[in-house]
Amino acid sequence: MGPESMIETIHTLVIGAGQAGVATSAHLAKRGVPHLVLERARIAERWRSERWDSLVANGPAWHDRFPEAEFAGIDPQAFAPKEAVAGYFETFATSRALPIRTGVPVTRLDRHGDGFRATTPQGVIEARHVVVATGPFQKPVIPTVVTDPGITQLHSNAYKNPAALPPGAVPGGRRRLLRRADRRGAGPSRTEGLPVSRPA
């Protein structure tokens, strides 16, 4: 019997274990709703591998957190680095034994009777309800402002640190930056600074 023909049934399926999927799972668990979370990679994968090295949370640790769990080991006034944010979600999930299965991508979701059928490489899950928590930024978009193939364009999704950039890079595609670069006759390949996140 191949994995495709293995069928599991659950009341509610949550797809994705970022902060939305983890929070949804915690609420479902509190209410005793049988559910399963499928995460294609690791808990909070976007924070781990799809952000730049120096990223920190937008807000201070006292604020950017779930209501019932404080950030351990971080000054409440400080901005948690991205790895700490990912670790926070992981600890939150494991300490509550949330039913999260990692390394399982959902490759297809279909309506099935009164519910849904989700397909994964490990088998099929049928659920009455599905919460799609796969994140708001699915596909990186690079605007076609620059057509010269000699100019490197890198989406923030793939950007890690300044070492990955050629000298004289413009961070972001914001019109203000491009206009400023253009006014200098530089085109959008001159230095305007480097991506930074929040001040510490």
Ligand SMILES: Cc1cc2nc3c(=O)[nH]c(=O)nc-3n(C[C@H](O)[C@H](O)[C@H](O)COP(=O)(O)OP(=O)(O)OC[C@H]3O[C@@H](n4cnc5c(N)ncnc54)[C@H](O)[C@@H]3O)c2cc1C
């Ligand atoms: C550069 C940047 C900085 C940000 N900084 C902050 C910040 O400081 N504070 C803040 O609150 N928000 C910040 N955000 C917004 C942030 O993206 C969201 O707050 C948060 O990550 C959204 O959580 P989420 O669970 O909805 O999605 P995500 O964090 O994107 O999680 C989605 C999860 O679903 C998984 N997944 C995707 N597709 C599948 C699939 N087919 N099958 C199984 N699993 C799947 C992914 O691997 C991922 O783990 C930032 C966003 C960006 C782009």
